[in-house]
Amino acid sequence: MKTPVLFALLLILPAALFGEETLDQRVREIAHQLRCPTCQAMSVKESEAGLATNMKMKIREMLREGKSEKEILAFFVQRYGEWILRSPKKEGINLLLWFSPGILIALAALGLFFRLKGKNAHTHTTDLPPLSAQEKAEINQALKEIEP
Amino acid sequence: MNRKVIALLLGGFSLLLLATFFYGLFYASDPQSIPSALIGKEAKNFTLTTFEGQTIELKQFRGKPVVLNFWASWCVACKAEAHIMEAAHQKYTPRGAVFIGIAFNDKREDSLAFIRRYGKTYLLGPDNEVGDISLNYGITAAPETFFIDEQGIIVHKVLGAVTPEVIRDFLEERLP
Structure with a gap:
């Protein structure tokens, strides 16, 4: 009885761990592209400010909902303006x-x-x-x- | 190409780069100086459960001017504006205005202590853990106050402590 349970755990656990690690990595990648609104010259990824933490939580939530990186960045640009992006878009002026x-x-x-x-x-x-x-x-x- | 033309272009581009550099350094990196991307746009609807347990929705106040304030008990400027907001609420709510205060990144007990200390009586409630309402309004720091007209459009935003004059200017022309 114990063996199948252990076997199942061995199968599920790494998948769950790696899945979370990938999600963390994606959160960091997106947070790195966003400017921390409460601090100067820092990205959301680097900042531990309350609002930056909120933004990281929001990114994680949106990724879990299946939103793409583009959609998440657009969400923040729509609310904060293009200023929130650390690299300006390669278009127009x-x-x-x-x-x-x-x-x-x-x-x-x-x-x-x-x-x-x-x-x-x-x-x-x-x-x-x-x-x-x-x-x-x-x-x-x-x-x-x-x-x- | 003429050397003078090249020198002129070189000088022009150098000036442009310098101007961009200083703009970025002193203007574009300071959130206080950047106009909100939400001015002129429809205020996003939200549902808030007040500290008193009442559930409200922004859209239920359509047709009335709304002063939407984001605050926190840890914020110094919020203390400075607490009496201003309450006094404005006492004066303008009977005339048809709506005052809503959203506690942002704050502990519930600290928010309640702040409310008691400053005698705040308008619609006050906490944002959720993620800060969905605050993020939807592009909050950069507390306090921030949004002025929403009768059509639900954000017409103005104040970063930092709000003044009685700003509230008066917004409401006097909209209220009977």
């Missing part, structure tokens, strides 16, 4: 935020390229003013003095 560092680096590289190109060109060109007659005479005199 937010695209500027996402791509401006890249654009800035590209422009800086372009600027550097043109600057270096200009410098090199400047080194090779001889756009110095021509020697005056007096300077030429002084050079010739100096050369004569050097030559034996």
Whole structure:
């Protein structure tokens, strides 16, 4: 009698434990994407504040109800605004935020390229003013003095 | 490309990035400065069992202006506004306004002690353990007060202690 019960427990227990672990992991993943509303520069996952705890409980409850990550994030965005997301969505005006560092680096590289190109060109060109007659005479005199 | 144009673009983008950085640092990260996403939207219905055991629903007050306050006994600003809320309730409830206070993240006995201490007599009840009502209203901290018009639309929200002037401005124009 005991053996089948133990066998059943051995089968059920790991499944239950791993199931809960996966749920915990998913709660953490979603909570990491949300900003803690009562603290500054912290995610809901990191925060132990009362409201952050409420939010984690809500995420867990919604996951248990079968809601997707997208639906859960939308739930919070609808109530708190897009501000609640730690990474702004990659759409609309937010695209500027996402791509401006890249654009800035590209422009800086372009600027550097043109600057270096200009410098090199400047080194090779001889756009110095021509020697005056007096300077030429002084050079010739100096050369004569050097030559034996 | 002209070097001057590149320098101009580079300068422009640098300024834009700096502006974004400072906006994020000093404005967008402070919940107190961010307007509620719920202004102009319909107030979400909820059911509340008051501390006195009465069950109420927000929708039953449709047609009346509602002052919905989220509070907690541990919150300092809630103490500052406790008398203001009660005085406003005494003045405006007989004229048709509705005052509801939802205790948020609070122990029941602490809430009851707070109610007794400050003589609060309007509709007061606790949120559930998850904080469903509070989360539905996008609460960031206590106290927060929502002003809901006769059509059930959230017209205004106050973060921190509410003032008598804000309540007066909202109710005087809506009540006979």
